[in-house]
Amino acid sequence: MAEASRVLQTALVSNFNSFQRTHFSQLNPVSFRRNPVHCSVSTSENTKTTVTQTIPWGCEMDSSENASALQKWLSQSGLPPQKMAIEKVNVGERGLVALKNIRKGEKLLFVPPTLVISAESEWSIAEAGKVLKQNSVPDWPFLATYLISEASIMESSRWSNYISALPRQPYSLLYWTREELDRYLEASQIRERAIERITNVVGTYNDLRLRIFSKYPDLFPEEVFNLDTFKWSFGILFSRLVRLPSMGDKFALVPWADMMNHSCEVETFLDYDKSSQGVVFTTDRPYQPGEQVFISYGKKSNGELLLSYGFVPKEGTNPGDSVELSVSLSKSDECYKQKLEALRKHGLQASQCYPIRVTGWPLELMAYAYLAVSPPSMSGQFEEMAAAASNKINTNKELRYPDIEEEALQFILDSCESSISKYNKFLQQSGSLDLDVTSPKQLNRRLFLKQLAVDLCTSERRILFRAQYILRRRLRDIRSGELKGLKLFTGLRNFFK
Numbered sequence: 001m002a003e004a005s006r007v008l009q010t011a012l013v014s015n016f017n018s019f020q021r022t023h024f025s026q027l028n029p030v031s032f033r034r035n036p037v038h039c040s041v042s043t044s045e046n047t048k049t050t051v052t053q054t055i056p057w058g059c060e061m062d063s064s065e066n067a068s069a070l071q072k073w074l075s076q077s078g079l080p081p082q083k084m085a086i087e088k089v090n091v092g093e094r095g096l097v098a099l100k101n102i103r104k105g106e107k108l109l110f111v112p113p114t115l116v117i118s119a120e121s122e123w124s125i126a127e128a129g130k131v132l133k134q135n136s137v138p139d140w141p142f143l144a145t146y147l148i149s150e151a152s153i154m155e156s157s158r159w160s161n162y163i164s165a166l167p168r169q170p171y172s173l174l175y176w177t178r179e180e181l182d183r184y185l186e187a188s189q190i191r192e193r194a195i196e197r198i199t200n201v202v203g204t205y206n207d208l209r210l211r212i213f214s215k216y217p218d219l220f221p222e223e224v225f226n227l228d229t230f231k232w233s234f235g236i237l238f239s240r241l242v243r244l245p246s247m248g249d250k251f252a253l254v255p256w257a258d259m260m261n262h263s264c265e266v267e268t269f270l271d272y273d274k275s276s277q278g279v280v281f282t283t284d285r286p287y288q289p290g291e292q293v294f295i296s297y298g299k300k301s302n303g304e305l306l307l308s309y310g311f312v313p314k315e316g317t318n319p320g321d322s323v324e325l326s327v328s329l330s331k332s333d334e335c336y337k338q339k340l341e342a343l344r345k346h347g348l349q350a351s352q353c354y355p356i357r358v359t360g361w362p363l364e365l366m367a368y369a370y371l372a373v374s375p376p377s378m379s380g381q382f383e384e385m386a387a388a389a390s391n392k393i394n395t396n397k398e399l400r401y402p403d404i405e406e407e408a409l410q411f412i413l414d415s416c417e418s419s420i421s422k423y424n425k426f427l428q429q430s431g432s433l434d435l436d437v438t439s440p441k442q443l444n445r446r447l448f449l450k451q452l453a454v455d456l457c458t459s460e461r462r463i464l465f466r467a468q469y470i471l472r473r474r475l476r477d478i479r480s481g482e483l484k485g486l487k488l489f490t491g492l493r494n495f496f497k
Helices: 064-076 126-134 139-156 160-165 178-184 190-211 227-240 302-309 336-345 363-373 376-389 402-430 445-495
Strands: 084-089 093-098 107-111 242-244 250-252 271-273 278-282 323-328 351-356
Touching: 064 084, 064 160, 126 139, 139 160, 139 190, 139 227, 139 250, 178 190, 178 445, 190 227, 190 302, 227 302, 302 445, 323 363, 323 402, 323 445, 336 363, 336 376, 351 363, 351 445, 363 376, 363 402, 402 445
Parallel strands: none
Antiparallel strands: 084 093, 107 278, 242 250, 271 278, 323 351
8 A cells, every 4th residue: 555644634524614605606617527436435424335436547556567667758748857666565555765885864756846736736627626626625625626626637648657657546445434443443432433534525525515525517517526435535635735934834635655555663754855855755764675665654553554455464563553541530429420521611521531551551541540539529620630631731740649649540550441442343253364464455345354353453452452461460569569558557556555
């Protein structure tokens, strides 16, 4: 899966309240030839969704023919000679492989701005772009619509070779059906992130359709601009869009660069280099001819990598891995309403998720745990605890409430064990799988998605096991200390009798 990512948005705005509420100016309709696209996706949660991808553009993930055509077109369009070439690879199906010796600290790629797709790129259907700009459509949906528009006219678009090399259907969670998410990711909190993302994409499309597309059917015919094509275009953006800090944090698609695969062992990112006037990255290790050259998509958890890119690193290989732990206030707590009110003041809800890493958990989780177990006598501290749980206090000092520390740690431990039991149930039902998920064409869809889910749940459970061990040891130390203190107190009392 060849994608290069800097810092991606984690969610989309589901509606555009910032859109101008003016009447859409009437433009002269333009006639043009588009490839028909048939939409067959149901968005109802209660409806069994049938996956019938009919996107006519793009290619199979491992297509070398389309990749070769892309490389040739890029060279003809101004891409300078490179030290890398697109080839089939073991990790990612397609990737950039070193043609020559590459030194550590060397600047590679040099993609000129003329070969970068951004919100400033020229539309082949100029009137369509003009309508979106007049209505202040944000960059993400603007670029998603631009990609569909250019794809639909294919040979007439200057980006036809690039679009032909894009995957027709990536394996990010955006393409999983609700049934598949419920079946394979019930134990993982990434399921909720995936549902939220799909909901936001659907909401974004519906908003554009209502506000703009329906008013300009000649520019945005429904057989082209529909939910199928928007899922495709947003899938491409989530997996390939980068932020270029040196170009004013501009969002962009960078052909050629986005053929690079991710490695958890590298920390190099894309950016615009003013001296060479091109998009580059600086290597943080040397490469020999024939080696695949990697880039970092960011310090993301395995769940986040599956969410956007459709792959899960091998267990234990991702130092940035984490798992979202769900914690909740007890409704039987006599202070439930008071605690909930304190949380809501700081933008939190009764149920929250916090990241757990192999190295530990955030201070915000401990603050939430203090609030969850605090007795009525500590109501004066509810506000302080809630603020710390939301990270909205003006200090980095950790809150400490020694009198309820044991109860707070036990609260986190109980939450971990509850989550672990869900992972155990899924993994036991899934049985033992050891499939080659780098070759999805050799597997049927069900087995491929199931293997991805097993890999994710195994890695997330591993982190929870580690947290469980740390919590139990800490609780044992606290209780051991209390026991020693009690023995000392009893001895002193007997001594002074």
